[in-house]
Amino acid sequence: MTVSFDVNGRKVTVDPAARTTLADCLRHDVGMTGTHVGCEHGVCGACTVIVNGEAVRSCLMLAVQADGAKITTIEGIGAGEELSPLQLAFKKHHGLQCGFCTPGMLTTLHALLSQEPDADEERIRDVLSGNICRCTGYIPIIEAAMEAREAYRAKAGES
Amino acid sequence: MKLPTFDYHAPTSLAEAVALLAASEGSARPIAGGQSLMPVMAFRLAQPSALVDLRHVPGLDSIEVLAKEVKIGAMVRWRMIEESRELARVVPVLAAAMEHVAHYQIRNRGTVGGSLAHADPAAEFPALAVACDAVIDVVGSKGARAIKAADLFTGALETCLADDEIITAVRVPVWPKRRRWGFQEFARRRGDFAIAGIVAFYDLDQQGLITQAHIGVFGATDIPRRLPNAEAALNGQEPSEALFETVGDVASGEVNPQSDIHASRDYRRSLVGTLTKRALAQAAK
Ligand SMILES: Cc1cc2nc3c(=O)[nH]c(=O)nc-3n(C[C@H](O)[C@H](O)[C@H](O)COP(=O)(O)OP(=O)(O)OC[C@H]3O[C@@H](n4cnc5c(N)ncnc54)[C@H](O)[C@@H]3O)c2cc1C
Ligand code: FES
Ligand code: FES
Numbered sequence: 001m002t003v004s005f006d007v008n009g010r011k012v013t014v015d016p017a018a019r020t021t022l023a024d025c026l027r028h029d030v031g032m033t034g035t036h037v038g039c040e041h042g043v044c045g046a047c048t049v050i051v052n053g054e055a056v057r058s059c060l061m062l063a064v065q066a067d068g069a070k071i072t073t074i075e076g077i078g079a080g081e082e083l084s085p086l087q088l089a090f091k092k093h094h095g096l097q098c099g100f101c102t103p104g105m106l107t108t109l110h111a112l113l114s115q116e117p118d119a120d121e122e123r124i125r126d127v128l129s130g131n132i133c134r135c136t137g138y139i140p141i142i143e144a145a146m147e148a149r150e151a152y153r154a155k156a157g158e159s
Numbered sequence: 160m161k162l163p164t165f166d167y168h169a170p171t172s173l174a175e176a177v178a179l180l181a182a183s184e185g186s187a188r189p190i191a192g193g194q195s196l197m198p199v200m201a202f203r204l205a206q207p208s209a210l211v212d213l214r215h216v217p218g219l220d221s222i223e224v225l226a227k228e229v230k231i232g233a234m235v236r237w238r239m240i241e242e243s244r245e246l247a248r249v250v251p252v253l254a255a256a257m258e259h260v261a262h263y264q265i266r267n268r269g270t271v272g273g274s275l276a277h278a279d280p281a282a283e284f285p286a287l288a289v290a291c292d293a294v295i296d297v298v299g300s301k302g303a304r305a306i307k308a309a310d311l312f313t314g315a316l317e318t319c320l321a322d323d324e325i326i327t328a329v330r331v332p333v334w335p336k337r338r339r340w341g342f343q344e345f346a347r348r349r350g351d352f353a354i355a356g357i358v359a360f361y362d363l364d365q366q367g368l369i370t371q372a373h374i375g376v377f378g379a380t381d382i383p384r385r386l387p388n389a390e391a392a393l394n395g396q397e398p399s400e401a402l403f404e405t406v407g408d409v410a411s412g413e414v415n416p417q418s419d420i421h422a423s424r425d426y427r428r429s430l431v432g433t434l435t436k437r438a439l440a441q442a443a444k
Binding site: 001017018019021023024040041042043048055056057059060061062064065097105108112127129 | 160161162163165166167193197201210258261262263264265268346393
């Protein structure tokens with residue numbers, strides 16, 4: 001089934017089987033392996049990508065359902081080799097260890113803070129309840145998110 | 160696990176969707192948000208021959224507030240309910256309960272129709288629909304019908320829907336102003352399915368006595384349902400802590416939960432009492 005979508009500003013056309021999840025399509029057909037696949041049934045959040053501005057679990061969406069969508073993956077959060085303010089905050093606060101959960105954490109937070117730059121700690125914790133991390137104990141992740149809000153606020157102020 | 164193989168259709172009309180389901184003789188399934196069906200297929204608990212995607216079927220994704228009822232389209236996602244100011248005004252408990260439904264990313268995809276059809280006994284929305292006396296509109300190859308929410312659920316993960324019937328909307332009566340309500344659930348972690356939950360609301364008459372008491376339970380029963388004995392114990396009474404204690408005990412005695420890996424039968428029963436008291440206390444605030 002031919003499917004076209006926009007990934008990080010680049011138009012791609014792929015031909016996945018109906019059963020191919022968006023996660024597998026991005027990894028195998030598009031060649032973007034930054035999106036991680038953990039549980040494959042919706043509980044871990046590692047596979048989170050942004051579809052039309054909203055964070056979704058790409059293991060619970062079929063590639064064919066993304067036809068025509070605008071997708072942002074972890075590869076599209078920064079600008080090339082340059083880290084985004086959110087990524088820099090993760091680095092500074094040690095918001096990752098093994099890094100398996102990190103793409104999902106970053107895409108989730110990027111979607112949240114783009115829409116709600118004033119999200120408070122309670123809101124951030126609630127949203128991140130859908131992302132499992134086995135290494136960090138979450139606290140440095142929350143700290144990084146809190147710090148990164150400033151950059152999203154500034155960006156919201158500009159537009 | 161990777162999904163089993165299936166055909167995929169994305170019809171652009173309701174009639175076409177129904178025809179595809181009818182032609183498959185029960186082997187095809189509709190897919191809405193996929194937030195329950197995709198895991199179910201990953202676990203091989205279902206292996207449909209084809210998926211009939213409802214995403215291009217027009218007219219299923221709006222919330223319409225009418226004079227007496229609010230009509231919520233089957234493809235309305237949790238996120239829309241969470242954010243609808245109008246809905247929060249006419250039936251406030253719906254939006255307030257959404258924070259308990261799954262997680263942020265899942266609420267961006269999961270739909271009202273999918274939740275009702277999936278009929279998880281621990282899910283919030285089916286219980287809200289039953290407690291609020293909602294009506295479910297469905298269309299199938301034999302035509303359209305309206306089903307009372309209380310009649311939709313026939314068992315855990317089972318409904319009275321025919322294989323080719325598609326839920327198009329749920330209609331919830333608009334609440335009178337000043338209705339008192341509470342929503343309480345207990346889950347071990349945020350976003351998990353509830354071990355038990357209670358939705359409770361009532362009105363006060365001119366003497367300040369309770370009328371129209373509604374108490375709905377989920378998680379502790381194999382289908383969401385109202386608790387008529389507990390409701391009867393509330394009606395005609397003046398709200399008080401002592402009354403809520405008694406009603407909690409009645410509610411506890413009115414359920415017959417199952418033990419499973421998440422909680423024992425006694426624990427669930429006791430939880431129903433506690434949550435009823437808390438929901439009523441929340442309502443009285
Ligand atoms: C990790 C996780 C946690 C979750 N936690 C919760 C929770 O706490 N509470 C909760 O309520 N839910 C929870 N969910 C489920 C989620 O809310 C689902 O989105 C919802 O139950 C089903 O909606 P859907 O649109 O995704 O349906 P789908 O997955 O697309 O479909 C579910 C079923 O309904 C059928 N169906 C779909 N739409 C229709 C229709 N219009 N007419 C007829 N049949 C239809 C499908 O054929 C399928 O059998 C959770 C899910 C996950 C993955
Ligand atoms: S891989 Fe998608 S939620 Fe775990
Ligand atoms: S950094 Fe290892 S799982 Fe989160």
